Amino acid sequence: MKKIAILGSTGSIGTQALDMVARNPERFQVTVLACGRNLQLLCQQIEAFRPELAVVEREEDARTLAARYPKLEVLWGMEGLITAAESQYDLLLNALVGMMGLIPTYRAVCRGRDIALANKETLVAGGQLVMEMVASNQVQLLPVDSEHSAIFQCLQGNKDQKIRRIYLTASGGPFRGWNLEQLEQVSLEQALKHPNWTMGSKITIDSATMMNKGLEVIEAKWLFDVEPTDIQIAVHPQSVVHSMVEYQDGSILAQLGAPDMRVPISYAFSYPDRLENTLEPLDLFGLGSQLSFERPDMEVFRTIPLAYEAIEKGGTYPAAMNGANEALVQLFLQRKIKFTDIQNTIERILNDHVPVYNLKLEDVLEADRSARQMVQDLF
Numbered sequence: 346m347k348k349i350a351i352l353g354s355t356g357s358i359g360t361q362a363l364d365m366v367a368r369n370p371e372r373f374q375v376t377v378l379a380c381g382r383n384l385q386l387l388c389q390q391i392e393a394f395r396p397e398l399a400v401v402e403r404e405e406d407a408r409t410l411a412a413r414y415p416k417l418e419v420l421w422g423m424e425g426l427i428t429a430a431e432s433q434y435d436l437l438l439n440a441l442v443g444m445m446g447l448i449p450t451y452r453a454v455c456r457g458r459d460i461a462l463a464n465k466e467t468l469v470a471g472g473q474l475v476m477e478m479v480a481s482n483q484v485q486l487l488p489v490d491s492e493h494s495a496i497f498q499c500l501q502g503n504k505d506q507k508i509r510r511i512y513l514t515a516s517g518g519p520f521r522g523w524n525l526e527q528l529e530q531v532s533l534e535q536a537l538k539h540p541n542w543t544m545g546s547k548i549t550i551d552s553a554t555m556m557n558k559g560l561e562v563i564e565a566k567w568l569f570d571v572e573p574t575d576i577q578i579a580v581h582p583q584s585v586v587h588s589m590v591e592y593q594d595g596s597i598l599a600q601l602g603a604p605d606m607r608v609p610i611s612y613a614f615s616y617p618d619r620l621e622n623t624l625e626p627l628d629l630f631g632l633g634s635q636l637s638f639e640r641p642d643m644e645v646f647r648t649i650p651l652a653y654e655a656i657e658k659g660g661t662y663p664a665a666m667n668g669a670n671e672a673l674v675q676l677f678l679q680r681k682i683k684f685t686d687i688q689n690t691i692e693r694i695l696n697d698h699v700p701v702y703n704l705k706l707e708d709v710l711e712a713d714r715s716a717r718q719m720v721q722d723l724f
């Protein structure tokens with residue numbers, strides 16, 4: 346029985362992970378459930394999965410839960426997430442959204458605990474620190490992000506083989522093929538309509554701006570130790586090929602599947618085994634269209650070159666970019682800024698950023714904080 350701690354249990358990834366646990370009760374047991382403020386769903390999850398520890402964002406909600414479930418340990422806030430990350434389990438699924446995932450990941454890695462990582466912001470902001478600790482503590486860091494799970498699967502059995510490049514596939518989002526003038530007019534409702542995936546609101550907006558792909562380039566660099574210049578984004582509107590690895594002999598290995606996050610989640614849960622499931626498989630003959638691949642439009646979707654530039658410059662640049670993006674996406678979701686303000690403001694903040702190199706965790710946190718402050722000052 347594998348004991349799994351889930352941070353972000355009420356979100357898109359968290360609920361799909363619990364679905365895989367429910368389908369495999371003889372293999373997985375949940376020890377921790379953590380969320381923000383969605384107490385109603387958390388209570389249902391507590392009753393269904395009987396964890397030992399629950400963590401919520403606010404103290405008052407923790408007190409409500411503790412009164413309702415006297416045998417359950419209930420904690421709150423970042424301290425609660427850290428206690429959860431350092432508790433007893435076999436695998437931590439980090440499905441929190443945003444930079445708040447970094448510290449719990451880091452603390453779990455410091456304790457030598459294995460992690461299934463959905464929270465890509467962890468590696469974007471703190472990749473260098475986290476990966477150094479992963480290596481020294483021999484931690485297994487298993488990707489959940491669909492493209493990174495695909496790359497990880499294409500690397501199996503080829504551990505020491507030289508890679509020529511990675512093709513990181515992108516749906517292109519709802520505004521694929523649009524020009525800058527059209528992007529100026531984008532509404533929140535349009536941006537929240539992803540063509541192929543149902544996900545949380547933050548990542549859905551990231552997909553629309555294509556910042557999601559920029560974040561994923563940085564995530565791939567850290568996970569697979571590849572140069573960003575060897576990672577080629579390939580816009581693939583069908584979201585059937587989840588990514589590819591080209592080896593030095595010219596062979597390209599790809600992983601295909603229906604767009605269903607329960608597949609990469611269950612691979613991370615059961616690695617190196619593959620779990621049998623009854624999910625709807627990809628119907629190759631029913632695709633109804635050809636599989637197509639095109640280069641991204643980096644003049645319209647400025648987030649992509651900005652992300653390449655941030656990781657090339659290194660130091661605190663990616664943390665500043667990520668912090669600015671999170672704050673801007675939040676403002677866009679609140680209808681306080683225009684869609685194009687997101688990329689324009691990130692560019693401005695990166696231009697003004699004063700970097701720190703030879704990073705410590707505090708430097709990353711400070712770069713994140715000051716980028717958010719700059720966004721606040723601008724809007």
Ligand SMILES: NC(=O)C1=CN([C@@H]2O[C@H](COP(=O)(O)OP(=O)(O)OC[C@H]3O[C@@H](n4cnc5c(N)ncnc54)[C@H](OP(=O)(O)O)[C@@H]3O)[C@@H](O)[C@H]2O)C=CC1
Pocket residue numbers: 352353354355356357358359379380381382383384401402440441442443445463464465466489490491542543544545546547548606
């Ligand atoms: N969704 C997807 O298909 C994919 C997601 N990812 C990545 O996975 C991560 C999670 O994404 P997704 O599931 O879509 O996000 P969601 O917004 O759907 O879920 C976020 C989770 O984090 C919790 N949370 C929010 N604020 C806090 C807080 N202050 N303290 C504790 N918990 C909090 C939420 O709780 P509450 O519900 O109470 O607010 C929720 O459980 C992101 O990094 C995303 O980029 C990667 C690939 C695919």
Ligand SMILES: CC(=O)[C@@H](O)[C@H](O)COP(=O)(O)O
Pocket residue numbers: 490491492514515516517518542548551552553557558606
């Ligand atoms: C499911 C997943 O992994 C998302 O990150 C997805 O890739 C988003 O789609 P885009 O390719 O449009 O960013």
Ligand SMILES: [Mn+2]
Pocket residue numbers: 490491492493561
């Ligand atoms: Mn992805």
